[in-house]
Amino acid sequence: MRFTGLILVLGIALVSAVPLQDSPRQRLLDGKPLPSKYRTRSVNNTNPYTPSYRDPYDSAVDSVGEALDPLPFRNGKGATVLGPWNKDRSRQDPDLVRPPSTDHGTLPSLRWSFADSHIRIEEGGWTRQTTVRELPTSIELAGVNMRLDKGVIRELHWHKEAEWGYVLEGNVRVTALDYEGGNFIDDLEKGDLWYFPSGIPHSLQGLGDNGTEFLLIFDDGSFSEESTFLLTDWLAHTPKSVIAKNFHLAPEIFAHLPEKEKYIFQGSQPGSIDQERPQGNNIKKSKFQFTHKMLAQDPKITSGGEVRITDSKNFPISKTVAAAHLIIEPGALREMHWHPNADEWSFFISGRARVTVFASQGNARTFNYMPGDVGIVPRNMGHFVENIGDEPLVMLEIFRADEFRDISLFQWLGETPQRQVADTLFSDDAEARQKFLDAIKDAKRDEVSKGPEAQ
Known part of the structure; x- marks a missing residue:
């Protein structure tokens, strides 16, 4: 009986282990x-x-x-x-x-996630960056993701590089002084942009109950947030006697200036723009428009989504950064294309994507992207963006260029002598040859394509 009981006990133990093995x-x-x-x-x-x-x-x-x-x-x-x-x-x-069978060669990594970036935590906010140091292929542009809570200020500063900003969530007030001494103030919301050329002093402040979060792009992949020219940092390293002379005041007035940079800090609640606008006989408003409402643009509607392009043609101040905002529906494809004038710096806002980059000489590599990820496609390398998820894929394509330019494979083949195209691709398959020629006839572009179901 004892032996039988032992068998039963062992049997129970074995049975209970089966689900783990299976x-x-x-x-x-x-x-x-x-x-x-x-x-x-x-x-x-x-x-x-x-x-x-x-x-x-x-x-x-x-x-x-x-x-x-x-x-x-x-x-x-x-x-x-x-x-x-x-x-x-x-x-x-x-x-x-499990790379596609078409992948080949040794392309370097073209993907980075902001989740892997170091976060600098400050009073009421934080910042993290993706530069050539985090992603060595990010040569032409660098990105910063920043959060400012209600009333929190990114202090008065300027950069060697131009700054392009996109509001991801919330509301933000931007201020600037142009090259001619004109002041600029504007309040922005989700989907709005700003652009400050090199050396333009500016500041940012979170508005509303939740403040703001935004993406910053700088036109140099070697940019570092730590190299920003900050007002408090400058004054902390200037003799107070000099500061006193500069502002025509006694030195003791400046006895309690910040001893180091403030960078991101809690500020007081601002009033309306009209209430806050500087006043004085020598004060003047800027004649330049440093902000733009990207999502307010009428989109180009395609079979598989929407496209909005903002560059110097509709946002004249933005001379070194051009961008496209894309919504790609589930199963749809950002068509096969390449960019002849700049590397693409992609930022994925929502959804899940698959991208294959073709680098010539038989080299190609496929990457997957999630929200908060950054992708690089070097100029002239062929690629596509496929929405592999069950929700719309929202992304930004950003370039160090004054104009957005891309070359469509579909359009190229449609506007090339058809006999030449057919001889190149379908010399041994007459039936497929004719179907393909019918598909590219008239060469209408479809930047975000739904595929065969849209035909």
Whole structure:
């Protein structure tokens, strides 16, 4: 009886251990298909990350939306992972775990997440940056993500580099002094822009109950937030006798100036622009417009989303930064294209994306992007942006250029002699040749394309 009881106890222990051995994670590690109750995506009744899965077209997999753990299996090749494995990071970058069969070569990393950037925490705010130091391919532009709570001030300052800003959330007041001594004040909301050329002194302050958060772009990838010229920092390193002479006051007036930079700090609540505007016989308003309402622009409606472009043609002060705001619907594609005049610095606001960058000489690499991620596409390299999630993909394409320019593969082939195109691509398939020529006939651009369903 004792022996039987031991068998029963062991049997219970073994049975209770079975679910652990047969868990979805363990089955994936063993290369086995998931039971139907666990499957959220099925092709040939197999999970995408198993040896039996076949996909000759390298379709995208939304491993985040479908709660899948990517494993390095592709069309019968690959093996399970036995060592340490960061499944959360792998789930965010499924095309690094299992690259499309078309990827080849040794392109450097073209992706960085602000989540991996150091955050500088200050009174009522914070800041973090993505520069060439964090992302070595970010050569032409640098980015800063900053948060200012209600009434919090990014103190009076200026930069060697020009500053382009986009309001991600909330409300912000911007002030500036132009080259001719004219003052500028404006209140901005989500989707608005500002641009301050090199050397223009300015400040920012969070408004409303929640303040603001914004993206800053500087026209030099080597930029550093620590190299900003700050008012308090300058005065702390200038003899008070000199400051007194400069402002025609006694030195003791300046006895209690800040001993170091304030950078980001809690300010008092401002009144309206009219209440706050400087007054005096020698005061004048700037004749320059340093702000622009990007989301108020009428978008170009495409089959798969919307496109808004802001550059020096509709925002004249912005001489060194051009940008596009895109909304890409689920399953849609930012068409295959390239940019001839600048590197693309992409910022992903919402959604999930897949991007393949073609660098010539057979080199191509695919990356995946989440909200808060930064992508780089060097100038003239072909690429696309595919929405692989179940919500609209919202992103900014930003360039160190005065004008936005891109070349469309669709338009190029549509406006090239058709016999030449057909001989190049379809010399051995007459039926496919004619279908393709019919598709590119008339060469109408579709920057964000829904694909065959839109035809």
